[in-house]
Amino acid sequence: MDQAMRPQMMGARVSRVEDPRLLSGQARYLDDVDVPGMLEVAFVRSPHAAAEIVAMRLDKARQHPGVFAVMTYDDCPVMLWDRAEYDIGQPCLAHGEVTYVGQAVVAIIAENRYVAEDAAELVEIEYRPRTPVLDMREAILERPRRVHAETSNVFFHEEYATEGFSEAFDRAPHRLSATFRTNRQTAVSLEARGTAAMIDAASGRLTVYASTQSPHRMREDISNLLDIPEQLVRVIVPEVGGGFGMKANCYPEDIVVAKAALAYRKPVKWVSDRTESLLSDVHGRDDIHDVEVAFADDGKIIAIRDHLMADGGAYPAYPFSGAVGETSLAARVLTGPYDIAHLATVIDCTYSNKVPLGAYRGVWGPIASFIQEGLVERVARYLSLDPAQVRRRNMIRPDQFPYRNAAGMPYDEGSYLASLEDALKLIDYDGFRRRQQELRTQGRYLGLGISAFVEPTAMASSEAGSVGYESCTIRIEPSGRVTAALGLGPTGQGHETTMAQILADQLGVRFEDIVVLHGDTDSAPYGGGTGGSRSGPIGGGAALVAGRQMRQRLIKYAAHLLEAGEDDIELGHGEAWVAGVPDRSISIRTIAQTAYTDVKKIPPGLPIGLELTERYLPKRPVSFSNGTHIAEVEVDIQTGIVRVTRYVVVNDCGRLINPTIVEGQIHGGVAQGIGATLFEALHYDRDGQLTTTSLMDYLLPESTDVPRMVIKHIETPSSGEGGIKGMGEGSLIASPAAVANAISDALAPFGAMVDTLPVTPAMIRAMVS
Amino acid sequence: MPTEEARTAIELNVNGITHRLDVSPRWSLADVLRHQLGLTGTHVGCEQGVCGACTVWLDGLPVRSCLMFGVQAQGHQVTTVEGITPSTGLSPLQTAFQEHHALQCGFCTPGMLLTAQALLDRNPKAEEGEIRAALSGNLCRCTGYQFIVDAVLAARDAGRDA
Amino acid sequence: MKPAAFEYIQAASVEEAIQALADHPQAKILAGGQSLVPLMNFRLNRPGMLVDVNNIDDLATIAVKDAGLAIGSLVRHQRLVEDALIGDRLPILAQAASHIGHWAIRNRGTIGGSLAHADPAAELVALMIALNGTLVVRSHRGVRRLTADEFFLGYFTTALEPTEIIVQCEIPAPTGRMGFSEVVRRPGDFALAGAIVAQSGAAGWVTWFGLGSRPERFSVSHWGQDDGERHAMLGELATRMMLAEDEEYKRDIAVNAAMRAYRQIKEGK
Numbered sequence A: 001m002d003q004a005m006r007p008q009m010m011g012a013r014v015s016r017v018e019d020p021r022l023l024s025g026q027a028r029y030l031d032d033v034d035v036p037g038m039l040e041v042a043f044v045r046s047p048h049a050a051a052e053i054v055a056m057r058l059d060k061a062r063q064h065p066g067v068f069a070v071m072t073y074d075d076c077p078v079m080l081w082d083r084a085e086y087d088i089g090q091p092c093l094a095h096g097e098v099t100y101v102g103q104a105v106v107a108i109i110a111e112n113r114y115v116a117e118d119a120a121e122l123v124e125i126e127y128r129p130r131t132p133v134l135d136m137r138e139a140i141l142e143r144p145r146r147v148h149a150e151t152s153n154v155f156f157h158e159e160y161a162t163e164g165f166s167e168a169f170d171r172a173p174h175r176l177s178a179t180f181r182t183n184r185q186t187a188v189s190l191e192a193r194g195t196a197a198m199i200d201a202a203s204g205r206l207t208v209y210a211s212t213q214s215p216h217r218m219r220e221d222i223s224n225l226l227d228i229p230e231q232l233v234r235v236i237v238p239e240v241g242g243g244f245g246m247k248a249n250c251y252p253e254d255i256v257v258a259k260a261a262l263a264y265r266k267p268v269k270w271v272s273d274r275t276e277s278l279l280s281d282v283h284g285r286d287d288i289h290d291v292e293v294a295f296a297d298d299g300k301i302i303a304i305r306d307h308l309m310a311d312g313g314a315y316p317a318y319p320f321s322g323a324v325g326e327t328s329l330a331a332r333v334l335t336g337p338y339d340i341a342h343l344a345t346v347i348d349c350t351y352s353n354k355v356p357l358g359a360y361r362g363v364w365g366p367i368a369s370f371i372q373e374g375l376v377e378r379v380a381r382y383l384s385l386d387p388a389q390v391r392r393r394n395m396i397r398p399d400q401f402p403y404r405n406a407a408g409m410p411y412d413e414g415s416y417l418a419s420l421e422d423a424l425k426l427i428d429y430d431g432f433r434r435r436q437q438e439l440r441t442q443g444r445y446l447g448l449g450i451s452a453f454v455e456p457t458a459m460a461s462s463e464a465g466s467v468g469y470e471s472c473t474i475r476i477e478p479s480g481r482v483t484a485a486l487g488l489g490p491t492g493q494g495h496e497t498t499m500a501q502i503l504a505d506q507l508g509v510r511f512e513d514i515v516v517l518h519g520d521t522d523s524a525p526y527g528g529g530t531g532g533s534r535s536g537p538i539g540g541g542a543a544l545v546a547g548r549q550m551r552q553r554l555i556k557y558a559a560h561l562l563e564a565g566e567d568d569i570e571l572g573h574g575e576a577w578v579a580g581v582p583d584r585s586i587s588i589r590t591i592a593q594t595a596y597t598d599v600k601k602i603p604p605g606l607p608i609g610l611e612l613t614e615r616y617l618p619k620r621p622v623s624f625s626n627g628t629h630i631a632e633v634e635v636d637i638q639t640g641i642v643r644v645t646r647y648v649v650v651n652d653c654g655r656l657i658n659p660t661i662v663e664g665q666i667h668g669g670v671a672q673g674i675g676a677t678l679f680e681a682l683h684y685d686r687d688g689q690l691t692t693t694s695l696m697d698y699l700l701p702e703s704t705d706v707p708r709m710v711i712k713h714i715e716t717p718s719s720g721e722g723g724i725k726g727m728g729e730g731s732l733i734a735s736p737a738a739v740a741n742a743i744s745d746a747l748a749p750f751g752a753m754v755d756t757l758p759v760t761p762a763m764i765r766a767m768v769s
Numbered sequence B: 001m002p003t004e005e006a007r008t009a010i011e012l013n014v015n016g017i018t019h020r021l022d023v024s025p026r027w028s029l030a031d032v033l034r035h036q037l038g039l040t041g042t043h044v045g046c047e048q049g050v051c052g053a054c055t056v057w058l059d060g061l062p063v064r065s066c067l068m069f070g071v072q073a074q075g076h077q078v079t080t081v082e083g084i085t086p087s088t089g090l091s092p093l094q095t096a097f098q099e100h101h102a103l104q105c106g107f108c109t110p111g112m113l114l115t116a117q118a119l120l121d122r123n124p125k126a127e128e129g130e131i132r133a134a135l136s137g138n139l140c141r142c143t144g145y146q147f148i149v150d151a152v153l154a155a156r157d158a159g160r161d162a
Numbered sequence C: 001m002k003p004a005a006f007e008y009i010q011a012a013s014v015e016e017a018i019q020a021l022a023d024h025p026q027a028k029i030l031a032g033g034q035s036l037v038p039l040m041n042f043r044l045n046r047p048g049m050l051v052d053v054n055n056i057d058d059l060a061t062i063a064v065k066d067a068g069l070a071i072g073s074l075v076r077h078q079r080l081v082e083d084a085l086i087g088d089r090l091p092i093l094a095q096a097a098s099h100i101g102h103w104a105i106r107n108r109g110t111i112g113g114s115l116a117h118a119d120p121a122a123e124l125v126a127l128m129i130a131l132n133g134t135l136v137v138r139s140h141r142g143v144r145r146l147t148a149d150e151f152f153l154g155y156f157t158t159a160l161e162p163t164e165i166i167v168q169c170e171i172p173a174p175t176g177r178m179g180f181s182e183v184v185r186r187p188g189d190f191a192l193a194g195a196i197v198a199q200s201g202a203a204g205w206v207t208w209f210g211l212g213s214r215p216e217r218f219s220v221s222h223w224g225q226d227d228g229e230r231h232a233m234l235g236e237l238a239t240r241m242m243l244a245e246d247e248e249y250k251r252d253i254a255v256n257a258a259m260r261a262y263r264q265i266k267e268g269k
């Protein structure tokens, strides 16, 4: 067996090559991009949720010392969604009206950000306020008015039912109903958004530095929206300080900055501050689901009916409406890992006078898991059954594969029941129940929440766009060292490491001899970027396919140069040799030199050089990971404070590329899930003012809020390349349900059941009083 | 039109080197470090003291560089992540961060390192609870903190053995 | 989030500081900057001049005064936590200060700044009211001594004149035994509700903070025989606090915090 059959790097806990630059302060993020003469932008943003713009006076701002230019819609008359997927497109700068607090109205371009903010205060805008549309249920009824006069508030409506739903539902022995709600949240990447644009004098091209997850998509958008030929736009993504789906969009500010650089022929930079970020990054979640469940005496769930609603904000975010994602995906995976035969869903996505809704890690997932696991919990409590037992009764069985759920989604084989059993063991379920009883007698309320989940990953279409494949270019340089490039847009996931691991095994070169490029449209092959948990399975798949191609080429070279059969060639550690005769070897370096400089020795039929690009399009439209989370909490009923005390995860994302990196992803997602369940909410007041515009109001989990987690991996390979499944979102999909169920469990003596996230101290106090 | 904002001449000692600079009094220490001195390892995540990404040492103690003005740092020793990085390779704490996968996007990392190093300098026996408490003022959106805590514990133990 | 422009002077002495305040009506004291600078970054506060008092060593002293302590306004929170004299004479102050924000915040923030800022959830404001401390304030017109009750007027408002600087806080040693408890969503946050209690003999007092427009102190004539009685008594006292509608839920939490603070005394912590 040669090295590729015995992978050494794939699956290994390799330390990341990205780290030294990040640890030493040498990494360059967007705001670290500085060129001589760079101007900075501050936006004047709408203070009203809904208003007509009556007049603007810009003279004072224009005349302010240090100001270079002041832009309005007239200077940048660009609409996002010009391509009419929806009836409404968002102007990059407000045009005649404002439709949410925080909408960019005027751009000030000045010597530095301090001065730009001074001038922003000098802009006078006269508004005629309108009644804001703020309530989802009202908005569906077109009350108090339409957000956009020309079109209905409901911008997406879809209905679905399995055949025979009504009969099955009506005949079921028991029915329960509940309304589930998640508040608005947002990604809050620690590095906020930003864009810098400049014309490259040498080539005359527009260079845009963008803190984005989708470099090629950004280039396409800038090219289309500003009508610049695509070859004249170069997008460079510097280090990105987190994205979580929020940085997959093309935002109005990106376009305005690019436009300013073009119009004024100056380098221009905008970096969002935290208030702007909370006011203008896409928001996520904001779902209301009216749900009914029908079930049998033994806890077997027969049917689920759900009216899914999501508040899409003032415009569909470009190019991915989070509201449509939240609902239409949730509707397809609402049954989770359970075999539930019948499903009926009605979806309504509405406009409102709030920030556009986009993607935040696990789009659809937290609400769908919250519902699916919340229903199981309710069924168990109603029938006085053990919640673990009800899960077992409903879980998809291994003998049911190939399996499609009630919405028609084809699941991958996984470890549905096994992950549940393992997680119960890890948390010592029976021991916990005893401890819980004991402590209750002392007035302490512990609870345990189970969340078994499925995670559809690597979907053909996600917030990262509708590019269903990924590309990998490999160039073995004349020295035998390897330069690879992919169309990914990592924001901390470590692709330079994981992709190099895959390639090292395939090419038989040392891991250290590979560099992985990404994020520069000049060097990276066209690709879909990072989002929707696609980079592992699809990006990794592309690396595998390209690596294998290159490997074949290296073998042909070696066989030719060593005068041996191709089947006898082995590769590893930068060498190729004849199996069993290690002395008959040739270095990859020599092969590379031959390929580039000694071209007469190239084996017949092979091209000059060692360079190729391969694309990988998975055969299946989606790849399902699965697992089980269990959270233990203690609820202080006297204060309403919840502490998560223990946490276990059993995760199955197929073949692992780097277990340590997978664990890091899980830890981070669980922390975000704790935030989603206990802390994070964006609040609008009655006038449509966002009242949570700082990190003193929008609370993120801190090191003292997140418990130590115990993780166990199960590897059920997918049928795709390398057996890899995606896993970037599962931890945030599963964890809110786990923590919420744990709270419900803790408060079972009070008959309480959590139905809204996050759960605040005030809500806990109300549940126990 | 160029600005007419008044500048003040200051001397700033950063990472052991004294710099003479003309600054506007309103420039935060973070902005002065980043944009005047090119020390971009200090990051800005909130400008209100909450996130900790801008943490630097003032005379050896962690402080928020977004809540100090550059002019105020005169007469003090400022240390940034660049200042705790050896001229070659990584410090033991930095190495522990790499080995324990204590960073993902890396944006919080310089602040984490400065807080953790200051803690270990003052309390070489810090327990997990103390480490978590000290780091509670440094937000990380990526890692869920566990591997950061593990890295600090490992650096502590390595220091103990040394 | 960049502050508006301002003039900046570094005062070398209290005299220089009060002169600057007298000469410049737009001037504001800059101490630790942990409350003022965020407000300036949000442009919610735009002083025309900042008088930086961080170099006035005279303001950074801790001394014994009568039975209590006299603490200079520039003493930083972390020093309140670590100082031996405070640990010895007024451990409740160290305990309260340890709950302020995070380490980096405590390394800069000062007691004078916290009191001048008068956040209703600030631990040090609560402690001053609880122990009925005295604030010594100076201006070019002279010195005033204000009790905490006179000084704290309400939500972020004090009796401090724009030309005045807090130079010192005098905190008398408590007469009884004390307990402190606060309820936070995340460690380091401003309290949702907190309580400082004192007990001497059967009586004592409770000071609640984090709810209402400023911390309030209430006398307790009898701490009660058992938890039930005590809870009822505190519940009754708590009804006297004026709360906004959205804070109503905190009333019971405050009562429970006071129960915990009292339990600390009983457990001898």
Ligand SMILES: Cc1cc2nc3c(=O)[nH]c(=O)nc-3n(C[C@H](O)[C@H](O)[C@H](O)COP(=O)(O)OP(=O)(O)OC[C@H]3O[C@@H](n4cnc5c(N)ncnc54)[C@H](O)[C@@H]3O)c2cc1C
Binding pocket: B048, B049, B050, C028, C029, C030, C031, C032, C033, C034, C035, C036, C037, C038, C073, C074, C099, C100, C101, C102, C105, C108, C109, C110, C111, C112, C113, C114, C115, C116, C117, C119, C121, C122, C123, C124, C160, C164, C165, C166, C167, C188, C189, C190, C191
């Ligand atoms: C992230 C974060 C968390 C925090 N958490 C808490 C918390 O949990 N509890 C808490 O109590 N505080 C908290 N704080 C606030 C902190 O305690 C501040 O230090 C304090 O409120 C203000 O003190 P300062 O020295 O920083 O004052 P500054 O910010 O410098 O000044 C505040 C105000 O006081 C005035 N002032 C300052 N000194 C004087 C003086 N000597 N005489 C007259 N006026 C003066 C200033 O002009 C200004 O108006 C937090 C702050 C941050 C950034």
Ligand code: FES
Binding pocket: B043, B044, B045, B046, B047, B048, B049, B050, B051, B052, B053, B054, B055, B064, B065, B066, B067
């Ligand atoms: S930028 Fe200073 S604490 Fe966030």
Ligand code: FES
Binding pocket: A190, A241, A242, A492, B102, B103, B104, B105, B106, B107, B108, B109, B139, B140, B141, B142, B143
């Ligand atoms: S590693 Fe991204 S914020 Fe900490």
